[in-house]
Amino acid sequence: MNGLTEGQKRFFEDFGFLKLPGFLKNEIGWITEEFEAVFRDRKTMHVGTQRSCIVPFIDQREKLCTLLDHPGLHAVLCDLLGDDFNYLAGDGNFYTGDTGWHPDGCHRRGLYLKAAFYLDELNAETGALRVIPCTHRLDAFEPSRVRTAGNCREHWGIEQREVPFVALDITPGDLVIFNHNLMHASVGGGKRRRMFTMNCGKHASTPEEIQDLEQYIAGHSRFWLDSSYSDVMKRTASPQRMRHLAQVLEHEKGLPELSAKARAGMAEPSRG
Numbered sequence: 001m002n003g004l005t006e007g008q009k010r011f012f013e014d015f016g017f018l019k020l021p022g023f024l025k026n027e028i029g030w031i032t033e034e035f036e037a038v039f040r041d042r043k044t045m046h047v048g049t050q051r052s053c054i055v056p057f058i059d060q061r062e063k064l065c066t067l068l069d070h071p072g073l074h075a076v077l078c079d080l081l082g083d084d085f086n087y088l089a090g091d092g093n094f095y096t097g098d099t100g101w102h103p104d105g106c107h108r109r110g111l112y113l114k115a116a117f118y119l120d121e122l123n124a125e126t127g128a129l130r131v132i133p134c135t136h137r138l139d140a141f142e143p144s145r146v147r148t149a150g151n152c153r154e155h156w157g158i159e160q161r162e163v164p165f166v167a168l169d170i171t172p173g174d175l176v177i178f179n180h181n182l183m184h185a186s187v188g189g190g191k192r193r194r195m196f197t198m199n200c201g202k203h204a205s206t207p208e209e210i211q212d213l214e215q216y217i218a219g220h221s222r223f224w225l226d227s228s229y230s231d232v233m234k235r236t237a238s239p240q241r242m243r244h245l246a247q248v249l250e251h252e253k254g255l256p257e258l259s260a261k262a263r264a265g266m267a268e269p270s271r272g
């Protein structure tokens with residue numbers, strides 16, 4: 001199965017994001033039905049005043065789990081992260097309103113990315129992802145006020161929507177991939193903006209990379225998870241899929257204890 005061109009790989013490396021128009025256009029019908037089914041099965045009452053979020057998301061249904069086996073997507077992830085990449089779970093969301101400027105990580109080693117599946121037609125003014133290109137490059141952007149663009153009023157006396165950006169307009173079926181370090185936001189989205197993600201990372205090789213991975217896994221405790229993956233994700237895994245789960249399974253032994261602590265101290269699992 002074809003993956004990315006050398007130019008696309010370099011674009012991702014240099015700018016920190018990549019949009020693949022129409023990448024899943026043949027599958028977007030069933031993907032959208034499955035997305036709705038997850039929230040229906042969970043009886044999630046999305047009232048539109050705050051984000052509703054389910055983690056891990058594709059894990060909730062056997063068919064959605066197969067996105068990790070999707071030949072085209074698999075080829076793209078292998079091209080960006082190597083054949084032994086780690087699947088790191090992800091969230092499914094009804095977003096409400098704006099998302100302020102932030103990165104998803106500050107990784108100095110390894111490579112962590114997010115594949116984002118938006119299920120509604122979106123542009124820059126109606127909730128499409130806005131990114132500040134190149135800000136994943138910590139060597140170039142730290143220390144820099146741009147890495148804390150969420151404080152735009154204080155920094156520059158401007159609003160979130162006025163921060164310079166590139167918008168990744170969406171027709172459902174497009175695929176957006178971005179480096180966790182990249183600054184991103186959205187403005188003007190409705191009260192039921194549908195989006196889910198798959199986080200993935202390079203296989204951790206050095207002790208420092210393994211420490212980073214363990215820290216990432218520990219972060220799943222805020223969602224009250226005893227494992228980063230659902231039973232169905234693990235039970236239905238082919239040897240190829242299992243290769244992308246194995247390192248996390250090996251390093252998540254401390255997660256139940258951390259989640260027990262989180263349950264004791266939080267009123268509900270985190271919404272993001």
Ligand SMILES: O=C(O)CCC(=O)C(=O)O
Pocket residue numbers: 095098099104114116127128129184185186195197
């Ligand atoms: O689409 C959005 O509003 C924000 C998405 C986002 O921040 C994320 O997935 O990390």
